[in-house]
Amino acid sequence: MVGPCRHRRRGPLLRGAQLLGGAPLLGGECVQQRADAVAENGHRREFELGDDEFRFLAGFMSRETGIVLSDHKRQMVCGRLVKRLRALHLRSFAEYVELLQGPGANAEIENLVNAITTNITNFFREPHHFHFLHDHILASRVAERPRRPRVRIWSAGCSSGEEPYSIAMTMADVLKPNDGWDALILATDIDTNVLRRAEAGLYPAEALKHIPESYRKRFVRRVPGDHDKIQMAEELRTLIRFRRLNLHDDWPMKGLFDVIFCRNVAIYFDKPTQRKLFNRYADYLNIGGMLYLGHAESLIGVTDRFEVADKTVYRRIK
Numbered sequence: 001m002v003g004p005c006r007h008r009r010r011g012p013l014l015r016g017a018q019l020l021g022g023a024p025l026l027g028g029e030c031v032q033q034r035a036d037a038v039a040e041n042g043h044r045r046e047f048e049l050g051d052d053e054f055r056f057l058a059g060f061m062s063r064e065t066g067i068v069l070s071d072h073k074r075q076m077v078c079g080r081l082v083k084r085l086r087a088l089h090l091r092s093f094a095e096y097v098e099l100l101q102g103p104g105a106n107a108e109i110e111n112l113v114n115a116i117t118t119n120i121t122n123f124f125r126e127p128h129h130f131h132f133l134h135d136h137i138l139a140s141r142v143a144e145r146p147r148r149p150r151v152r153i154w155s156a157g158c159s160s161g162e163e164p165y166s167i168a169m170t171m172a173d174v175l176k177p178n179d180g181w182d183a184l185i186l187a188t189d190i191d192t193n194v195l196r197r198a199e200a201g202l203y204p205a206e207a208l209k210h211i212p213e214s215y216r217k218r219f220v221r222r223v224p225g226d227h228d229k230i231q232m233a234e235e236l237r238t239l240i241r242f243r244r245l246n247l248h249d250d251w252p253m254k255g256l257f258d259v260i261f262c263r264n265v266a267i268y269f270d271k272p273t274q275r276k277l278f279n280r281y282a283d284y285l286n287i288g289g290m291l292y293l294g295h296a297e298s299l300i301g302v303t304d305r306f307e308v309a310d311k312t313v314y315r316r317i318k
């Protein structure tokens with residue numbers, strides 16, 4: 001068991017720092033230096049995430065979202081939640097836990113979940129996945145010349161949208177508008193902060209380097225007056241529906257999907273939760289439909305309803 005995580009409480013430190021005189025506090029570094037100075041004077045106070053509070057938070061997250069917080073995540077949890085304690089003017093994690101058990105819980109759960117989720121993502125992350133989507137899945141659909149030209153893709157755990165926009169660029173490249181394709185991407189996440197960013201479709205200009213050159217002109221727009229930002233083209237945005245969905249809850253979708261992306265999401269869940277999730281994905285895929293997982297995830301030995309189609313891409317067989 002790792003010892004309790006401590007995080008400096010900024011409120012009293014600010015007062016202490018002000019007593020020390022000098023310029024107003026501007027950045028984290030300044031706060032840090034002054035905090036140390038205050039500590040030398042013996043006034044330092046800290047937030048401590050003790051065993052009981054950490055166990056409560058870990059149990060809560062596991063029940064609500066499936067996310068497992070093992071003991072080595074304690075430091076991370078402490079660091080991320082300190083901002084919530086400050087925003088709520090709470091003095092301790094014990095007060096935070098009390099809030100989560102009281103009538104104010106509902107208002108805070110969304111913030112707690114948003115703070116704990118890990119949202120790392122990128123455009124065209126694992127490029128081989130998009131080559132397979134382009135050259136095999138979508139190109140085969142076009143070659144079949146279906147009577148009902150329809151494609152449904154779900155990006156489950158879409159984070160800030162880079163994944164569904166990458167799918168949309170790939171789709172728009174293969175499916176020609178004049179062929180009457182009815183194509184849609186459902187993009188869901190539990191975290192409302194990242195969903196807001198995804199819906200806006202605005203990204204730092206440096207993200208451009210992850211987008212294939214041939215797609216940049218077609219699908220990425222400059223933002224007038226802001227050289228540091230890029231925006232996804234309207235053509236892509238109309239292909240995607242962003243929704244909040246907790247994968248741990250019931251799913252309201254009715255139809256079946258051709259492809260489900262659930263990459264780098266299940267790694268945060270325990271094995272029984274993963275098994276249940278992957279079997280539910282099978283229920284939501286057409287026979288022959290594809291499930292994409294992240295590079296560190298696998299279905300081998302987890303469910304027999306899929307076969308390997310490509311590297312970390314699985315085909316539903318039953």
Ligand SMILES: C[S@@+](CC[C@H](N)C(=O)[O-])C[C@H]1O[C@@H](n2cnc3c(N)ncnc32)[C@H](O)[C@@H]1O
Pocket residue numbers: 065066067117118119120121122125156157158159160163188189190191194245246247248262263264265268294
């Ligand atoms: C590391 S990101 C992966 C983003 C993207 N799929 C990729 O591979 O680049 C994991 C995402 O899963 C979401 N997530 C975690 N638990 C979830 C749950 N129970 N329901 C829905 N989304 C969840 C997180 O909010 C986060 O945005």
